Amino acid sequence: MxxxxxxxxxxxxxxxxxxxxxxxxxxxxxxxxxxxxxxxxxxxxxxxxxxxxxxxxxxxxxxxxxxxxxxxxxxxxxGARDTVAVAGHQQDLIRAAVEEPAGGHVGQVAWNWTGPVDLARFTAAWLSVADRESVLRAAFDWTHLPRLMLHDRAAIDVAHLAHGAVSWSDLIERDRLRGFAPHRPGLLRVTLMDGPPRPGGTHAPTRVLLTYHRALLDERGVHLLLREFYRAYARGGTLPGRERRPDARDHAQWLARQRTEGARAYWATATAPPEPAAPGAQDDASPAGPLGIGRVHRRLRPPQTTRLRTWAAMRGAGESSALHAVWALLLYRAAGAAGPVPVSFGVHLSARDIPMEGAAGIPGLLGNPLPMTVTVDPAEPVTGLLAQARDAALDLAVHAWVPGDRVRVWTGRNPDAELFETGIVFDNRVELSAALLAELRAQDVEVDAPRSISAHPGLPLTLAARHDPDGGLSLTVRHDRRCLGDVDASALLSHCVRLLRSLPDHRDPQSAVGDLLELLQGFEVPRVLPRPPVPEGPDVAVLRAGDPAADTIVLVRTRGVPVGAYEALVRHHRGLERIVSLRAARPGDASGLSGLLGAGEPVGAGRLVLCGAGPGGAAAYEMACAAGAGMVAAVVMTGVGSGSGCAGALAAGLKSACAGSR
Structure with a gap:
């Protein structure tokens, strides 16, 4: 363009x-x-x-x-059929995925499939689900604001591997690092791996790995899609009916109609610390050990889980509130606080119980993490802290639909600041109906409950809790190793489990919070370092000297420009033009162009032509509009895509724009 x-x-x-x-x-x-x-x-x-x-x-x-x-x-x-606006949290996830594409922004679940697998029917069933569910035909666009692009068709990648082709752990890691092309639909794929042969010609259960983009789906949404897939498979590979509504489009319209007065008043008065409370660092050193995403797992056995649930229920709360209270204690201890101190952390809400008809069945990313704030006072009874966590959760549930970016504004935070540094997700999976399981068994197929095995934490530290099939409570910490080392993550989760197991022992109504904290005396305090900033690069860089008499091509840099687009353009450009890159500091800020001017004229005898791929294109247009009259001769824009594809599109536009000077 x-x-x-x-x-x-x-x-x-x-x-x-x-x-x-x-x-x-x-x-x-x-x-x-x-x-x-x-x-x-x-x-x-x-x-x-x-x-x-x-x-x-x-x-x-x-x-x-x-x-x-x-x-x-x-x-x-x-090629998009439609576009859908998304809320603040999903915008943040899309930005994170495109600004740090090497981060592996995916979630993974796995389960066992016992019985025969008809691969053609398996693949057809997923394609049928994609025809019915628009979320599986969605891709991302971030040229202006991050949003969904809905397409008419999408291919679901289904792969089948023989036993021994690769180890299970290597498959999980390889598929996680493979990521997705976010501008293309089909942001979910499935891999089946045969089990080892058994005597008599039978086989062990087939292992199934499902990998999805975390900016498109949450784990509950994956379970909803799996339920539809099983229905399609049991019926020969197809689902009856047309595209299912409501979907993300209807949710976006519902969200736009909501009155915000009540939510605004709640968040304006909600108590929160000036900065999110998180385990503090002793120095600026990075954690020792490997980088990437770490994962630590612990569990409460079924009897321990039952004791915890009973103890909390007798005090008018659920086990999730007990977990929130313990997490607040750990953050309070890590901050080295004394006396009553408000502590804030994120709590993820699926927002599928909002007053919108059909919301419970929408598999998209409806919810977001919102800040929960409780005041930790060592002198207060433990029951008081538990009641605070319970009441805070009830308040949050009313406002689960509120996007996090609005919360930043209503609570007076910096629009670019993190609301919190740690978060908790308490997942409840969607149970398959007995009738559906019976349909599968009639075809000699049995499936067990999917289990989460990998997910990008999004924050420096995320704690995920879910119930095991046998009734235990599974706890998993996922952490960014740039911020938290494996040893510290393991210690933090061990401290969490220690406190959870001890809560039922505190039967005295006057048992104080300080008594719980004493259980951790003598243990080192785990530390979390701030997330390192994304390097911005120089404001201006000359990429190609060119001919002083020719035009100057200005490649506008901003976060989210498709990786490799500008490098490929410079590498293959055969014109005489000088090529520079210019960082767009703020939307509509044309001050950086002054450095490319001399005595009011462009450097050399040529013109300034601004170029940008994806968000760089939008920034180039806004910069040109803010510049002085006649300063910019042309703007060349392209949407999002692969680096080579964007480079080719920019080259075609430049050929037309630069021809005008000849």
Whole structure:
């Protein structure tokens, strides 16, 4: 997409679309963008392989369209059927995935499949679920604001491995590191591994590994999809009916209609510490040992879990509140606090019990972690801390639909600041109905309950709790090893289990919180380091000297630019143009362009042409709009995609833009 010249203002803006594009598709895109925005968009052919879009305000005036209008054009031209706005937490997850693509932003669940596996029917069943569930046909777009792009079709990758082809642990790690291409639909895949042969020609159960993008689904959503898959498999590989609604689109519309007065009042008065309480570091040294994501597991045996549940129930609370109270104690101890101190941490809510019809069956990412704050006072009875945790959870449940970015504003936090550094997820899986299990057994198939084996923590430290099939309480700490070493993570979880096991021993109503803390005397305090900042790079860098008399191509850098796009463009560019990269510090900030000017004119005799891939394109357009009249000759934008694909699209746009100077 090329804007040349960049208008200072005016009744219309013309945009050239470069590349093979059917005129009918262009007209359809223009009509859809017109319905979405307060602009009228028309399309007309402007040469071989090129089309021009004219964008005019439908309400009069001379205001230029915002970057979101062109982001819609790029998404729809790229094949999306529809786009869906997402809330703050999901936006954060998408940003994290595209800004640190090597982080393996996935979740994994595994289970055993006993009995024959019809691979063709298995694959057909997943494709049938994808036809019915729009979330499996979704990809991400982050050209302007992170959002979902819904497509008409998506392939679900189903792989089958023979026993011994790879070890199970290596398969899990390899699939985790493989990640996903976030701009393509099909952000879930399944791998089956045959069990070892047994005497008599039978086989051990087949192991099944399901890997999904954590910015698309939570674990409860995965269980909902698995239930649909089993239904399809039991019925020959297909599901009856059309696309299921409600889905993420309906949830986004419901969210937009909610009145925020009550939630705003609650968060404005909620007590929270100035900074999230987390185990403190003694120095600036990084934890020793390997990097990546660490995982530590402990469990309470079924009798211990029953004791804890009974103890909490007799005090009007659930075991989740007991876990929240213990976690608050550990953070209080780690902070080295004395006296009453408010402690805050994240609690993940699935938000499927919101007052929206059908919300419980939507497999998308509806909920988000919200800050729970309790005051830890060593002199207070343990029952008082438990009641605080219970009441805080009830308050949060009412506001489970509230996006975290709004909470930041309502509580006076920095919009870019973390709400908390540690979080708790208490998962309750979706149980399969007896009738469905009977249908599978009738075909000699039995499946056990899926178990979570890997998930990106998102925060420096996340504690996940769930009930085992035998009634025990499974506790898993997932931690960013840049912030917390394996030894410290193991110690922290051991301390947590020690306190949980001891709670039922505190039967005296006056038993104090300080008595619980004394159980950890003599143990070292685990430490968590701050998450290291993402390196920004230099403000300006010359990537190619070029000819002083030629144009200057400015590649606008910002977080989320597809990896390798600019490097590939520079590597394959054959023109005479000088190429520089410029970091966009803030949206619409054109001050960085002044460093590329001399005595009011561009360096050399050429012009400034701003280029950007994905969010770099939106930043380039906003920068050009904020620049002085005539400073920027053209803007070349492309949507999100692979690095090589974006480089090719930018090259096509540059060919058109730079031809204008000859």
């Amino acid at each position: 090329v804007l040349a010249p960049v208008p200072a203002s005016g009744p219309s803006v013309e945009v050239e679309l470069c590349g093979p594009l059917d005129p009918g598709l262009a007209e359809a895109v223009a009509a859809r963008v017109t319905r979405r925005h307060a602009y009228t968009v028309t399309a007309e052919a402007s040469g071989a392989g090129r089309l021009t879009l004219r964008v005019e305000s439908s309400q009069g005036g001379s205001a230029r369209p915002g970057a979101e209008v062109f982001a819609d054009v790029l998404a729809l031209v790229g």
